[in-house]
Amino acid sequence: MTATLQQLADVLRPVKHVLLDFDGPVCSVFAGLPAPEVARRLREGLLAAGERAPAGADEKNDPLALLRLISDARPDLTERTDTALAALETEAVRAARPTPGGESVLLACARSGRLVSVVSNNAGVAIEAYLTEYGLSDYVAGVFGRAPGDPSSMKPNPRLLLEAMEAAGTEPEHCIFIGDAARDVEAGEAVSVPTIGYANKPGKHAKLAAAGAVVIVESMQLIADALT
Secondary structure (H helix, E strand, O other): OOOOHHHHHHHHOOOOEEEEOOEOOOEEOOOOOOHHHHHHHHHHHHHHOOOOOOOOHHHOOOHHHHHHHHHHHOHHHHHHHHHHHHHHHHHHHOOOEEOOOHHHHHHHHHHOOOEEEEEOOOOHHHHHHHHHHOOOHHHOOEEEOOOOOOHHHOOOOOHHHHHHHHHHOOOHHHEEEEEOOHHHHHHHHHOOOOEEEEOOOOOHHHHHHHHOOOEEEOOHHHHHHHHO
16 A cells, blocks of 8 residues: 555654665656667677677676676676776766655755665665766765775665765664665565655555565655655
């Protein structure tokens, strides 16, 4: 069941630090430059450099999953592939589609005196480029994208959440995570931070619920309204 405004308000009342996923809650990163095209360009880049993508790479249309696969099979190609993907993500965010209500959440946090940290598997340079483009940088206390050259830092690993909390000097009981994938919920649970699930596509509600999201919404604007 989708959370009501009152349920969200109750969950958010003790929160001082909002940890916010990027692709989904803030924008659709690959709306203009589709993920399969990004993955194709990554594979072509390896070929152009005289390298062959590992077995199974041709079936990966998710560029982040492709990065993981390449890193696992060919650690020597990890840094090169990550750098290429970060450049493609930065290109993609120029054509990204803002999520309705995503900006409103940032503004509502600012008005209510809450810190926001963006915690994402996407590259930090791409996230920062998007925030700058849309004039949102001042509403974000910190950006915690995947560690360059280290795909193992990506969620469900809680490392990025821990880094965000440490940088802000906050404790889990004063934090909430907002994410649109089961791996977000898993990362939050690993550090005792509850997660609000954003079910922005069919089938996500059940997956987020099964993962243990504390509440689930289908609208980022509802979160913004609850914050105020």
